[in-house]
Amino acid sequence: MAIDQALQGLDRLELQAPAARRDPGRIARKVWAALWPKVLAVALVLAIWELVTLSGWKHYVLKGPGPVLSSLWDQVQHAQLWEIIGWTMRSAVIGYVAALIIGSVVGLLVARIPPLRAAVGSIITGLQTMPSVAWAPFAIILFGENESAILFVVILGAAPSIANGLISGVDYTPPLLLRAGKTMGLRGVARYRFLILPASLPAYVAGLKQGWAFAWRSLMAAELFVAIIGQISIGQQLSVDQQNLDFVGESSVIIVILVIGIVVDTLFTKADQTIRRRRGLLNAEGA
Numbered sequence: 015m016a017i018d019q020a021l022q023g024l025d026r027l028e029l030q031a032p033a034a035r036r037d038p039g040r041i042a043r044k045v046w047a048a049l050w051p052k053v054l055a056v057a058l059v060l061a062i063w064e065l066v067t068l069s070g071w072k073h074y075v076l077k078g079p080g081p082v083l084s085s086l087w088d089q090v091q092h093a094q095l096w097e098i099i100g101w102t103m104r105s106a107v108i109g110y111v112a113a114l115i116i117g118s119v120v121g122l123l124v125a126r127i128p129p130l131r132a133a134v135g136s137i138i139t140g141l142q143t144m145p146s147v148a149w150a151p152f153a154i155i156l157f158g159e160n161e162s163a164i165l166f167v168v169i170l171g172a173a174p175s176i177a178n179g180l181i182s183g184v185d186y187t188p189p190l191l192l193r194a195g196k197t198m199g200l201r202g203v204a205r206y207r208f209l210i211l212p213a214s215l216p217a218y219v220a221g222l223k224q225g226w227a228f229a230w231r232s233l234m235a236a237e238l239f240v241a242i243i244g245q246i247s248i249g250q251q252l253s254v255d256q257q258n259l260d261f262v263g264e265s266s267v268i269i270v271i272l273v274i275g276i277v278v279d280t281l282f283t284k285a286d287q288t289i290r291r292r293r294g295l296l297n298a299e300g301a
Contacts, residue, residue: 052276075261086266099270102233102248105161109168110229116169117176117225122206124177125184135181142174146232150239161245164236171232172225179221183214216289223282230275 060079067078089095124131124138149170153163187210195209211218237249246254248267255263 075259077262077265082262082265082269085262086269089266095270098246098248098251099274101245102237103274105164105168105237105247106229106233109165109233110172110226112165113169113172113225113229114176114222117173117221118180120173121177121180121221122184125181131181138174138177138181141170142178142228146171146228147235147239149232150236153236154240159240160242163240164233164242167236168229168232172229175228176221176225179224180214180218182221183217184210186217187213216286216293216295219282219286219289223279223286226278226282227275230278234271 063079067073067076120134120138124135146167149167150163153166157163157166191209191213195205200209234249234252237247238253241250241253248271252264252267254260255267
């Protein structure tokens with residue numbers, strides 16, 4: 015009887031937990047806890063920016079946040095800005111997906127084939143540390159000024175980070191899990207699918223996140239160099255504003271680049287938190 019009562023008490027706790035998680039007040043507190051640091055950071059940047067403007071430094075070109083944000087708001091209401099963003103995001107997605115496939119395949123092969131690691135392991139790290147802008151002139155010589163040159167730079171910028179993330183994840187797979195998988199009869203593809211890849215997922219996601227950062231940076235560098243006729247991108251708009259000494263336009267585009275980067279980083283951070291929570295590495299209530 016005592017055991018039954020204890021089990022019933024545990025069942026009630028289990029049933030009450032979802033109700034607590036659906037509490038609107040709790041959701042609002044979580045949203046505010048995630049939002050206020052970003053709002054504070056933006057406010058500090060704007061305040062410092064305004065103070066520098068009021069000081070008179072570079073007053074002949076430097077404009078305050080008011081004119082820049084007003085110009086950006088006007089651009090948001092017109093189709094040209096969205097067309098520019100669309101062209102750039104198209105290249106970003108295509109290049110990143112290609113880098114994901116190439117980086118994942120290379121990383122998996124290098125992680126599990128020792129001779130291949132000895133041959134190209136350090137080269138992957140060297141490619142990761144190489145400035146993306148250095149590839150832009152090479153890509154122009156190789157492909158000409160077209161989208162292939164841009165994608166080439168993006169892939170070389172992102173794929174090494176993705177490969178290294180997967181290699182690290184495979185390397186840190188606990189030997190106990192590998193022995194347990196062997197005991198359970200996991201061999202070949204099944205061993206990778208059900209054991210090695212799931213175990214390496216946190217490091218792999220970290221590599222994907224870093225790969226996106228490198229891809230985005232590489233894309234901006236490539237677009238500054240590669241001018242495609244009939245297609246204007248974010249990087250090309252930066253170049254045009256720089257040639258015209260348009261501080262307001264340049265700042266507006268930089269804000270757009272920053273916002274896109276923050277949004278994508280937030281998505282990767284959410285995925286990382288979900289993985290850690292499911293593995294008991296993150297407190298679901300405090301996340």
